[in-house]
Amino acid sequence: MDSIKEENIRQLKQLIADSCKIVVAGHTHPDGDALGATAAMALYLQDYAGKDVCCVFSDSPAANLGFILPESVRYHFHDTAPEDTISAINKADLIFLLDCNHFSRTEALEAHLAASKARKVLIDHHLNPDTESFDLVFSTPEISSASELLYWVMRVMGDSSASLGMTIEVGTALLTGMTTDTNNFANSVFPSTFRMASELIASGVDRDALLQKIYNSYRENRVRAMGYMQSEGLTILPEGAAYMVLTKEIQERFDIQDGETEGLVNVPLTIGKVRLSVLAKEDGDHFRISVRSKKGTSAQQLAQRFFHGGGHENASGGKVLIGADVPAPEAVPAYIETILKNFMG
Ligand SMILES: [Mn+2]
The missing domain is CATH 3.90.1640.10 (inorganic pyrophosphatase (n-terminal core))
Structure with a gap:
């Protein structure tokens, strides 16, 4: 070294x-x-x-x-x-x-x-x-x-x-x-x-x-929640970005515990045309944001410029603050979508 x-x-x-x-x-x-x-x-x-x-x-x-x-x-x-x-x-x-x-x-x-x-x-x-x-x-x-x-x-x-x-x-x-x-x-x-x-x-x-x-030590709930999010909770934008919003309601429905959605944000990147993936997870007065990207697209830039965060070039994190960034949790999907279109466009 x-x-x-x-x-x-x-x-x-x-x-x-x-x-x-x-x-x-x-x-x-x-x-x-x-x-x-x-x-x-x-x-x-x-x-x-x-x-x-x-x-x-x-x-x-x-x-x-x-x-x-x-x-x-x-x-x-x-x-x-x-x-x-x-x-x-x-x-x-x-x-x-x-x-x-x-x-x-x-x-x-x-x-x-x-x-x-x-x-x-x-x-x-x-x-x-x-x-x-x-x-x-x-x-x-x-x-x-x-x-x-x-x-x-x-x-x-x-x-x-x-x-x-x-x-x-x-x-x-x-x-x-x-x-x-x-x-x-x-x-x-x-x-x-x-x-x-x-x-x-x-x-x-x-x-x-x-x-x-x-x-290989997860609970059944995690696999079912991951399946649900991939079929019902995934939005793919023509600009090559994808996002998922894991609301409190979905977390409760599947009894999702901390750590059980680890890896979910990576799944959309397995789609050829997707270069950037965002997962928003509701957590009290904010949404925790995970960002992953393929080489050539900067997860770090997105997290730093729009989500009060940062990390690594292709794996970063941040937040959406309810009250400061969006008026209510319901506004989060549209907020993320606008940011992604702007960032990828
Ligand atoms: Mn580390």
């Missing part, structure tokens, strides 16, 4: 050596990469470096991703335990932010993380990182995932081919994060990504067991 500088690794080792209480944070609505990278970082700091570590998130992970959380690691989620979460942040003397380019992506944690006097390290693969707020930054957009970036950081930290602290448990968490962020090697895959996977599998990480947990 050429982008990882020896000098930065020396600094990272020093920051870890100088700290006692370490907080590891990731983005809101944590996905497999945020959970995998933070789990691996926490295990490494706790089991190998012997530090007092905990992971903090604004909200609890989706049930189907719960298997990523190691039992030995302490977690605090702001939605269920706000005081514990804030207290952990306030006591920390070192903070890691993973799979996240800015403290604002941690939502409820933002003010506390930003105000903390702790030293701060960013390890991330999103575009436009907020380098100002950190003492040390590892930022590489040309990589599959934060989990892969952390893998190479740990490999360089290990000083030798036998990475110190790279246990099966750490490796499994990292392979999980990389697998989910690449949609099982379908996008954002680089030569280094295959090398990482190859090395981890050779070292004993059980990829088959992992794939069972990630892709």
